[in-house]
Amino acid sequence: MAPRRRPREGVAEQATRPEVGDAPPPQQTQPLPQDAHSGIVPPPPPPPQFLGQPDPDVARAWLDAVERTFRSMECVPEERVLLASYQLQAQALTWWSAEWETTFQSRPLRQIPW
Secondary structure, three states: OOOOOOOOOOHHHHHHOOOOOOOOOOOOOOOOOOOOOOOOOOOOOOOOOEOOOOOHHHHHHHHHHHHHHHHHHOOOHHHHHHHHHHOEOHHHHHHHHHHHHHOOOOOOHHHOOO
């Protein structure tokens, strides 16, 4: 009876098979710094919406949150009214629409100072 032959290896197996005298791949000796991915900064959460509640504490809390958002986004003054007005809903939006048409004579929002 003839001796059995070893099955042929494919190209992939030949390429990954270690040869005699091959050194193992170098191991990383220093761990990655903790801030290896610190270049990725998540966007700030959007400011809360304001419904126009008559409670001054609610209005102040909303205003504080909007101003924190402005700072974190480095929002230029010309963009602040635009961003804040987008967060108005219900009675607050009705009030703002009337103010914008009358007091500000429908000027572009970027021209209205914060």
